[in-house]
Amino acid sequence: MIKLENLTKYYPSKLGNQYVFKDITFEIPSNHNIGILGSNGAGKSTLFRLLAGSEFPNKGNIVTDLNLSWPVALMTGIHPHMTGRENTRFIGKINGIADLDAYEKRVQEFAELGNKYDLPVRFYSSGMRPRLAFACSIAIDFDVYLIDEVTSVGDANFRRKAKEALLERSEDANVIMVSHEMDEIRQFCDSTIVLDNGNLTFYNDLEQGIEAYRAL
Numbered sequence: 521m522i523k524l525e526n527l528t529k530y531y532p533s534k535l536g537n538q539y540v541f542k543d544i545t546f547e548i549p550s551n552h553n554i555g556i557l558g559s560n561g562a563g564k565s566t567l568f569r570l571l572a573g574s575e576f577p578n579k580g581n582i583v584t585d586l587n588l589s590w591p592v593a594l595m596t597g598i599h600p601h602m603t604g605r606e607n608t609r610f611i612g613k614i615n616g617i618a619d620l621d622a623y624e625k626r627v628q629e630f631a632e633l634g635n636k637y638d639l640p641v642r643f644y645s646s647g648m649r650p651r652l653a654f655a656c657s658i659a660i661d662f663d664v665y666l667i668d669e670v671t672s673v674g675d676a677n678f679r680r681k682a683k684e685a686l687l688e689r690s691e692d693a694n695v696i697m698v699s700h701e702m703d704e705i706r707q708f709c710d711s712t713i714v715l716d717n718g719n720l721t722f723y724n725d726l727e728q729g730i731e732a733y734r735a736l
């Protein structure tokens with residue numbers, strides 16, 4: 521269960537507070553793979569950051585009994601001055617992984633960074649960083665994976681591998697995904713939430729949701 525309770529989120533600006541969500545109460549249905557759809561600026565990434573706990577609401581709460589990932593492709597929690605290996609162990613530790621050696625090995629194998637795994641992340645290319653972040657996330661058994669544009673992770677080969685890993689994981693876990701690619705939404709999701717003007721609408725029928733989004 522993930523509940524948004526009287527949730528308000530705004531960003532202060534010189535034009536006044538810019539509200540993304542105003543006093544929203546909404547339950548994100550469990551046991552669904554959900555695509556979040558909405559126009560540019562509708563609040564998809566903001567919702568993700570709130571779900572992942574990397575930002576807080578101005579008012580209200582998000583209540584959940586599930587273990588949610590951080591947004592998978594994003595660099596949340598990766599420290600540029602630490603090596604890939606050090607980041608992995610740090611992330612493993614804060615996520616309560618008991619066997620850190622096994623976790624480190626899984627991440628190393630999946631990320632395929634070669635000897636760069638032992639260099640500080642600030643020396644990584646822009647494609648290598650999300651590979652590390654993705655590997656750190658997929659190697660943890662979360663209940664729900666928050667996926668922001670999986671198409672943006674690494675090169676074509678890595679993207680294929682990332683998609684396969686996610687599809688495999690979605691047999692036991694669920695995904696909540698933001699993507700502007702409807703093929704990707706169809707591949708991973710069975711339902712959608714459409715964001716429009718600060719409102720969230722759940723569509724149990726994926727195609728109906730895509731149609732509603734296109735009609736915006």
Ligand SMILES: Nc1ncnc2c1ncn2[C@@H]1O[C@H](COP(=O)(O)OP(=O)(O)OP(=O)(O)O)[C@@H](O)[C@H]1O
Pocket residue numbers: 531532538540558559560561562563564565566567
């Ligand atoms: N850090 C911030 N400071 C100020 N305003 C912000 C900040 N982050 C987001 N916003 C504003 O909040 C609104 C929602 O932005 P958000 O990035 O969540 O939209 P989105 O649906 O993910 O858009 P896109 O499809 O373009 O990625 C926008 O109006 C944006 O300008």
